[in-house]
Amino acid sequence: MKPLQLQRYSAGQRSNHWMVVLCFVLAAVSGFALFHPALFWLTALVGGPQWARILHPYLGIAMFVFFLGMFIMFAAANLWRGEDSEWLATAGKVVSEGNKVQIPQKTGKYNGGQKLVFWSFTLSLIVLLATGLLFWQAWFASSVPIPLQRVAVTLHAIAAFVLVLTFIVHVYAAIWVKGTLHAMVRGSVTLGWARHHHPRWFREQIQAQGIKRK
Numbered sequence: 001m002k003p004l005q006l007q008r009y010s011a012g013q014r015s016n017h018w019m020v021v022l023c024f025v026l027a028a029v030s031g032f033a034l035f036h037p038a039l040f041w042l043t044a045l046v047g048g049p050q051w052a053r054i055l056h057p058y059l060g061i062a063m064f065v066f067f068l069g070m071f072i073m074f075a076a077a078n079l080w081r082g083e084d085s086e087w088l089a090t091a092g093k094v095v096s097e098g099n100k101v102q103i104p105q106k107t108g109k110y111n112g113g114q115k116l117v118f119w120s121f122t123l124s125l126i127v128l129l130a131t132g133l134l135f136w137q138a139w140f141a142s143s144v145p146i147p148l149q150r151v152a153v154t155l156h157a158i159a160a161f162v163l164v165l166t167f168i169v170h171v172y173a174a175i176w177v178k179g180t181l182h183a184m185v186r187g188s189v190t191l192g193w194a195r196h197h198h199p200r201w202f203r204e205q206i207q208a209q210g211i212k213r214k
């Protein structure tokens with residue numbers, strides 16, 4: 001028998017998320033290709049060197065706009081609360097001992113680790129957009145002083161590094177915590193997943209979605 005499920009994401013929220021992922025992958029591929037000659041071969045994946053250079057800024061803007069949609073939907077649920085520090089204190093144990101560790105009972109829809117990831121995504125994308133515009137040759141660079149463009153290029157690379165590291169942590173956690181990918185693919189999670197990883201959210205949803213506990 002299929003275990004009872006709790007709705008976690010609507011179809012619109014999931015489509016929004018996967019559009020961010022598509023833009024991220026294409027912007028990262030074209031960005032890496034522009035970053036270092038050793039990675040020039042990546043231009044073949046986006047239609048050649050000219051296309052890599054033309055498309056990269058537009059892909060970055062598209063990612064920012066799609067992410068803004070997610071930000072508007074999820075920022076409130078990612079605000080830092082007292083219990084998130086409690087979750088972070090158990091994070092080391094969660095990593096080493098997995099499901100045996102009792103997650104703090106007040107953990108809501110997102111835990112402290114997910115919230116840090118959310119704000120790291122947000123900050124790095126803001127810095128990437130703001131700095132990228134300053135040295136976008138096709139539109140704005142000609143009116144920006146060269147020293148400022150150099151600072152912008154450096155900050156752009158640092159923010160990209162932070163974004164890619166955050167992405168690796170995010171994907172690793174999504175795959176490593178069994179049952180989590182299902183939330184972003186099919187929209188739902190099992191009652192057991194919710195009760196274990198997000199106990200407060202579980203209790204709220206049981207009431208809101210009218211599910212009777214045995």
Ligand code: HEM
Pocket residue numbers: 008017020021024067070074078110114115118121167170171174180181182183184
């Ligand atoms: C292959 C790449 C990716 C995979 C497999 C993936 C997977 C997931 C999964 C499974 C969730 C649901 C987590 C939960 O509900 O507990 C999620 C949520 C989310 N993802 Fe991704 N993701 C990917 C890439 C990205 C990228 C590139 C971004 C942004 C730049 C992103 C931003 C988010 C956000 C904002 C959430 C909502 C969670 C929150 O607000 O803390 N994801 N992702």
